[in-house]
Amino acid sequence: MSLVVVGSLALDTIETPHTRVEKIVGGSCTYCALAASFFTRPMIVGIVGEDFPRETIDFLQRKNIDLRGLTISKGKTFHWEGRYGTDPNQRITRKLEMNVFQDFRPELPPDYRNTDILFLANIDPDLQGDILKQMKDPKFVALDTISHWVEKKKNALAKVLERVDIFFCNDEEAARLSGENNLVRAGQDITRMGPSTVIIKKGEHGTLVFGRDLLFGVSAFPCEKVVDTTGAGDSFAGGFLGHLDRAGTLGEKELRRASAIGTVMAAFVVEDFGIHRFRSLELPEIEDRLEKFQRFVSI
Amino acid sequence: MSLVVVGSLALDTIETPHTRVEKIVGGSCTYCALAASFFTRPMIVGIVGEDFPRETIDFLQRKNIDLRGLTISKGKTFHWEGRYGTDPNQRITRKLEMNVFQDFRPELPPDYRNTDILFLANIDPDLQGDILKQMKDPKFVALDTISHWVEKKKNALAKVLERVDIFFCNDEEAARLSGENNLVRAGQDITRMGPSTVIIKKGEHGTLVFGRDLLFGVSAFPCEKVVDTTGAGDSFAGGFLGHLDRAGTLGEKELRRASAIGTVMAAFVVEDFGIHRFRSLELPEIEDRLEKFQRFVSI
Numbered sequence: 001m002s003l004v005v006v007g008s009l010a011l012d013t014i015e016t017p018h019t020r021v022e023k024i025v026g027g028s029c030t031y032c033a034l035a036a037s038f039f040t041r042p043m044i045v046g047i048v049g050e051d052f053p054r055e056t057i058d059f060l061q062r063k064n065i066d067l068r069g070l071t072i073s074k075g076k077t078f079h080w081e082g083r084y085g086t087d088p089n090q091r092i093t094r095k096l097e098m099n100v101f102q103d104f105r106p107e108l109p110p111d112y113r114n115t116d117i118l119f120l121a122n123i124d125p126d127l128q129g130d131i132l133k134q135m136k137d138p139k140f141v142a143l144d145t146i147s148h149w150v151e152k153k154k155n156a157l158a159k160v161l162e163r164v165d166i167f168f169c170n171d172e173e174a175a176r177l178s179g180e181n182n183l184v185r186a187g188q189d190i191t192r193m194g195p196s197t198v199i200i201k202k203g204e205h206g207t208l209v210f211g212r213d214l215l216f217g218v219s220a221f222p223c224e225k226v227v228d229t230t231g232a233g234d235s236f237a238g239g240f241l242g243h244l245d246r247a248g249t250l251g252e253k254e255l256r257r258a259s260a261i262g263t264v265m266a267a268f269v270v271e272d273f274g275i276h277r278f279r280s281l282e283l284p285e286i287e288d289r290l291e292k293f294q295r296f297v298s299i
Numbered sequence: 300m301s302l303v304v305v306g307s308l309a310l311d312t313i314e315t316p317h318t319r320v321e322k323i324v325g326g327s328c329t330y331c332a333l334a335a336s337f338f339t340r341p342m343i344v345g346i347v348g349e350d351f352p353r354e355t356i357d358f359l360q361r362k363n364i365d366l367r368g369l370t371i372s373k374g375k376t377f378h379w380e381g382r383y384g385t386d387p388n389q390r391i392t393r394k395l396e397m398n399v400f401q402d403f404r405p406e407l408p409p410d411y412r413n414t415d416i417l418f419l420a421n422i423d424p425d426l427q428g429d430i431l432k433q434m435k436d437p438k439f440v441a442l443d444t445i446s447h448w449v450e451k452k453k454n455a456l457a458k459v460l461e462r463v464d465i466f467f468c469n470d471e472e473a474a475r476l477s478g479e480n481n482l483v484r485a486g487q488d489i490t491r492m493g494p495s496t497v498i499i500k501k502g503e504h505g506t507l508v509f510g511r512d513l514l515f516g517v518s519a520f521p522c523e524k525v526v527d528t529t530g531a532g533d534s535f536a537g538g539f540l541g542h543l544d545r546a547g548t549l550g551e552k553e554l555r556r557a558s559a560i561g562t563v564m565a566a567f568v569v570e571d572f573g574i575h576r577f578r579s580l581e582l583p584e585i586e587d588r589l590e591k592f593q594r595f596v597s598i
């Protein structure tokens with residue numbers, strides 16, 4: 001199979017109670033593609049400015065990520081600045097500079113339009129709809145969003161969701177979108193809006209996965225060391241979709257395995273700032289952690 | 300084996316966004332003993348006033364709970380009044396009338412002093428220590444507390460914890476007691492304070508269980524209907540200890556099974572106000588839910 005990831009490549013300035021890092025590489029597309037690259041060969045669609053490190057582009061290439069859909073544009077890369085509290089699951093956005101991302105109207109390269117899985121990471125739902133129209137006949141479409149769009153563009157989001165198979169959201173977004181505080185009912189309601197699979201991410205509390213006549217829950221991996229939670233959700237999606245791309249089906253067994261892999265990839269990425277942990281990560285470590293995780297959740 | 304539960308029997312006034320119920324039967328000891336009664340024959344130690352419903356005492360007796368340690372005293376039963384928000388995991392205490400519980404100095408009946416498992420549900424840690432001294436040679440001592448004691452009597456709590464095998468607390472209490480916000484490290488720290496098994500209850504987010512060289516996580520059971528979360532933690536402890544009393548060991552396999560049973564018992568009790576759900580509950584329903592739960596957490 002094949003996987004296209006459309007989303008942001010960014011420079012992030014991150015402040016935690018202990019450290020501040022300036023303009024390190026981030027972005028939903030970057031995290032997702034890197035996490036997926038351990039299981040498949042993802043293609044990406046995104047835009048960066050001239051200030052995006054050449055070294056990172058080389059690294060993405062070494063990780064076997066197909067960069068034909070990456071535009072390097074005059075100007076500066078999308079910049080996000082955020083601060084985390086002592087609770088690493090709580091963050092505030094302090095600055096958002098769209099830069100070259102402002103007028104990004106993604107065009108899929110012709111070779112990308114036959115792809116089996118399309119992942120629309122968080123962007124404006126209208127844009128997500130436009131990209132979806134460029135695809136020939138994808139096997140699965142996956143989509144992520146943020147609460148901003150649930151609030152500001154609920155109708156556009158609902159419209160694109162009708163054509164989506166796998167929807168990733170967090171607990172707050174699920175509650176807002178469905179108008180239902182009970183997450184079990186919220187997830188079930190959202191499966192009736194289009195997606196056959198709904199994944200509610202609860203940060204350190206794990207994940208709920210809803211399908212047709214299917215509901216299962218995956219704890220988070222117990223992390224002793226949490227440095228930076230930026231990109232955890234995108235890395236979950238990357239591991240999840242990377243596995244599904246390899247497996248080729250949305251069968252129950254594969255959905256469970258994909259969720260475990262997503263969980264473990266998220267647990268790796270939070271161990272260091274930005275994408276740093278993915279630089280040293282090797283497949284045997286992932287497999288070892290999957291085994292540990294299997295024991296962790298066994299009752 | 301045999302299990303003694305020492306704690307409160309109460310009348311609770313509970314307000315949720317939809318309903319208010321006045322002076323229904325509650326109390327840590329009541330919930331715990333009822334949950335345990337499906338697996339063993341618990342003995343209780345507690346005190347009620349003359350206003351405690353005779354019908355409930357008959358019900359506890361029919362559930363095969365040994366009431367020789369129950370004192371019926373002149374005066375009124377301990378009364379708690381609380382209000383839940385739209386998030387059923389958030390509650391505030393609006394009134395606390397100690398009544399006959401004020402001067403409760405539990406004396407274990409002689410027959411109780413040889414019991415295998417002693418469960419000290421939440422009361423003043425000094426009192427918990429006094430009761431512990433009355434025991435001959437229990438196989439396991441389990442203890443629960445609330446954040447009030449962690450704040451106000453941390454030293455007394457630390458002292459009694461040295462003699463405890465199984466410690467139940469919630470995430471907030473674990474963080475306060477250990478001074479560590481990361482729950483994985485918090486739980487590990489607390490195992491070094493005495494208890495060989497530490498159970499951190501996270502409400503709707505499930506449970507973390509720490510042992511010597513052991514850590515596992517149990518999701519909450521997905522509840523579509525949550526009417527009243529009062530007593531969920533005590534029902535978890537009851538199911539957990541009821542199973543251990545039947546199993547007779549703190550081996551890993553039994554700890555995992557006990558956690559699953561505790562989770563399922565908590566998921567039943569929240570479906571109705573107070574202890575009401577335990578009135579209709581039958582063992583086959585519990586077994587059925589345990590099977591469902593096994594599938595729910597399987598990856």
